[in-house]
Structure formats: structure tokens, C-alpha cells
Amino acid sequence: MRRALVASLALALGCGPVGVLLVLRRMSLVGDTMAHAVLPGAAVGFLVSGLSLPAMSVGGFVAGFAVALLAGVVSRITDSREDASFASFYLIAVAAGVLIVSTHGSNIDLLHVLFGTVLAVDDAALLMMASIATATLLTLAVICRPLVVECFDPGYLRSAGTWGGVSHLIFLILVVLNLVGGFQALGTLMAVGLMMLPATAARYWTQNLWVMALAATGMAFLSGALGLIVSFHYELPSGPAIILAAGAFYLLSLLLGPQGSVRTRFFPRRHLTA
Numbered sequence: 001m002r003r004a005l006v007a008s009l010a011l012a013l014g015c016g017p018v019g020v021l022l023v024l025r026r027m028s029l030v031g032d033t034m035a036h037a038v039l040p041g042a043a044v045g046f047l048v049s050g051l052s053l054p055a056m057s058v059g060g061f062v063a064g065f066a067v068a069l070l071a072g073v074v075s076r077i078t079d080s081r082e083d084a085s086f087a088s089f090y091l092i093a094v095a096a097g098v099l100i101v102s103t104h105g106s107n108i109d110l111l112h113v114l115f116g117t118v119l120a121v122d123d124a125a126l127l128m129m130a131s132i133a134t135a136t137l138l139t140l141a142v143i144c145r146p147l148v149v150e151c152f153d154p155g156y157l158r159s160a161g162t163w164g165g166v167s168h169l170i171f172l173i174l175v176v177l178n179l180v181g182g183f184q185a186l187g188t189l190m191a192v193g194l195m196m197l198p199a200t201a202a203r204y205w206t207q208n209l210w211v212m213a214l215a216a217t218g219m220a221f222l223s224g225a226l227g228l229i230v231s232f233h234y235e236l237p238s239g240p241a242i243i244l245a246a247g248a249f250y251l252l253s254l255l256l257g258p259q260g261s262v263r264t265r266f267f268p269r270r271h272l273t274a
Contacts, residue, residue: 001119001228001232003119003121003122003123003126004118004119004121004185004224004228004238005224005225005228006126007118007121007125007126007129007185007224008118008185008194008220008221008223008224008225008227008228008242009221009224010126010129010130010132010133010181011129011133011178011181011182011185011194011220011224012194012198012217012218012220012221012224013133013136013137013217014129014132014133014136014137014174014177014178014181015178015182015194015195015198015216015217015220016198016199016213016214016216016217016218016219016220017136017137017140017213017216017217018136018140018171018174018175018178018195019031019195019196019198019199019200019216019220020199020202020203020209020212020213020216021140021147021151021171022175022195022196022199023196023199023200023203024151024209025147025150025151028196028200029083029086030082030083030086031175031179031192031195031196032192032196033067033071033086033087033089033090034064034067034068034086034090034172034175034176034179034192035064035179035182035183035188035189035191035192035195036090036093036094036188036189037063037064037066037067037068037089037090037093037094038060038061038063038064038176038179038180038183038188038191039060039063039093039094039096039097039098039113039114039188040059040063040093040094040096040097040100041056041058041059041060041061041062041063041064041066041097042056042057042059042060042063042097042113042183042188043059043096043097043098043100043101043113044059044063044100045057045058045059045060046059046100046101046104046113047100047101047104053122053124053125053128053184056113056184057128057180057181057184060179060180060183060188061176061177061180063093063097064176064179064180065172065173065176067086067089067090067093068086068172068175068176070085070089071085071086071088071089072085097113097188098114101113113183113187113188114187114188114189115186115187115189115190115237115239115240116183116184116185116186116187116188116190116191116239117185117239118185118186118228118238118239118242119238121184121185125184125185128181128184129181129184129185132177132178132180132181133178133181135174135177136174136177136178139170139174140174143167143170143171146167147167147171148209150167150168178195179191179192179195182194182195185239186239186242186243187239190239190240190243193242193243193246193247194220194223194224194242194243194246195220197223197243197246197247197249197250198215198216198217198218198219198220198223198246198249198250199212199216200250200253201215201216201219201246201249201250201252201253201254201257202215202216202219202253203253203259203260204253204254204257204258204259204260204261205253205257205258205259206259207259219246219249220246222245222249223242223243223245223246223249224242224245226242226245227239227241227242227243227244227245227246228241228242230245
């Protein structure tokens with residue numbers, strides 16, 4: 001439980017700001033696609049070395065990044081939109097990953113890869129998650145300006161120089177890295193949940209980017225803590241409990257948040273009158 005709690009903190013520190021940037025860049029579904037694209041690489045790592053953290057992590061990173069690059073290349077050399085390319089490669093990747101694990105392992109191995117085991121996180125996995133979170137925060141501190149500009153005016157960034165393409169590529173690497181870290185604890189199917197649900201929830205509370213990132217990080221960590229507590233006392237699976245806690249934060253924000261929520265839509269504030 002202690003290791004799982006520390007893992008939740010490490011994942012929250014990296015996934016919070018990355019998820020917010022995905023939301024602002026309208027790439028939420030791309031994040032979900034890349035999470036599933038990690039599966040065949042992790043499956044190949046499992047096939048080669050069993051449940052080996054380094055092998056599955058390297059394989060997952062290579063597969064996720066390869067899908068991102070292929071989808072980008074296809075959308076640029078053909079008439080296909082980028083979201084359609086991501087969806088196509090994601091379906092191929094999921095099918096290949098499930099096939100590899102199911103034909104060379106047991107159902108328990110497949111469940112481990114798909115859903116993770118946050119309570120089985122060891123010191124090596126914690127070190128990897130902490131390293132990914134540290135690298136993510138340091139890298140975002142360097143490239144945050146072009147990333148923020150691209151959220152609102154990508155045309156200007158392209159006309160100003162080559163930073164747009166470089167920052168986009170680095171950002172995709174950060175997304176894949178955090179998904180690789182997350183799948184060790186939550187599996188490939190739910191790793192993106194701790195990245196996207198707190199980020200979309202934070203959008204309903206503030207319009208300030210940095211406050212939004214802090215709010216997403218805080219809600220991600222609280223989701224991990226609450227999910228672990230609920231799973232401990234009620235003997236529930238920890239991974240789904242964590243994601244459901246994040247979903248509860250999202251629904252609460254959707255209903256009651258001060259920025260564009262259901263409450264502000266049907267019960268707007270009165271405007272000041274002279």
C-alpha cells in the first residue's frame with residue numbers, strides 16, 4: 001500500500017501537466033490511442049523476458065512512439081486525418097498485443113498487462129516512475145512556451161521557426177513515457193485514465209494554465225489515495241478503484257465547477273447592473 005501510494009504521487013506529478021496540455025491541444029483521444037499502442041511492445045517484452053520491468057517498459061515505449069510517428073507520417077503523406085490514422089494503428093496495435101500475450105502466456109499474464117497490479121509495484125518500478133516524473137517536469141519547464149503557444153496559435157509557431165515540430169515531437173515522447181510508467185501500475189487499458197480524467201476535471205475550475213496543471217496533479221494524487229483506501233477496506237481491485245475515484249472528481253467538476261460546468265450553464269451568475 002505504501003509503494004502504491006508513492007506510485008500514485010509519481011504518476012500524478014508527470015501525468016497532471018501532460019494531461020492538461022493534451023486537453024488544451026485537443027489531443028485527448030490521441031492520448032487514449034497511444035496508451036493502447038503501448039500494448040504490443042509490452043507484449044513483446046513479456047514474450048522475451050517474462051514479467052520483466054525493463055523489457056516491457058522499453059518495448060512499450062518503442063511501440064507507442066512508433067505508432068505516434070506512423071500516424072503522423074500517414075496523415076502528412078495521404079489525405080487521411082491524424083485522428084483516423086491514430087485510430088487505425090491503435091486497433092492494429094491492440095489486436096497484435098492481445099494476440100501475442102494470449103498465445104504465449106496465460107490469462108493471468110494477459111490480465112496483468114491489460115489491467116496492471118498497482119499493489120505489486122516494487123522499488124524498481126517506483127524508481128522508474130519517479131525518474132519519468134522528474135524528466136517530464138524538467139522537460140516541460142524548457143519547452144513550455146512553444147507548447148502553450150501551439151495550443152492557441154499553431155500557425156504562428158510554424159511561421160516563427162522550427163520549434164513547433166521539435167516541441168511536438170518531444171511532447172509525444174513525454175506522453176508515451178508517462179503512459180509506459182502508468183501501465184506498470186494500472187495496465188495499458190487504464191493508464192490513460194489518471195492522465196486524462198483529472199486534466200479534464202481541472203478544466204472546469206480555472207482558466208489559468210499553471211493552476212490547471214496543479215489542480216490536475218492534486219486530483220490525480222487524491223484519486224490514487226482514495227482509490228487505494230476504498231479498495232483496501234472493501235476488498236476491491238485497486239486499479240479500477242483509482243480510475244473510478246478520478247471519474248468521481250470529473251463528474252463533480254462537470255456538475256459544480258465555476259468554469260463552463262452544468263451549474264454555470266443552467267444557473268449563471270447575475271451580471272452587475274448600474
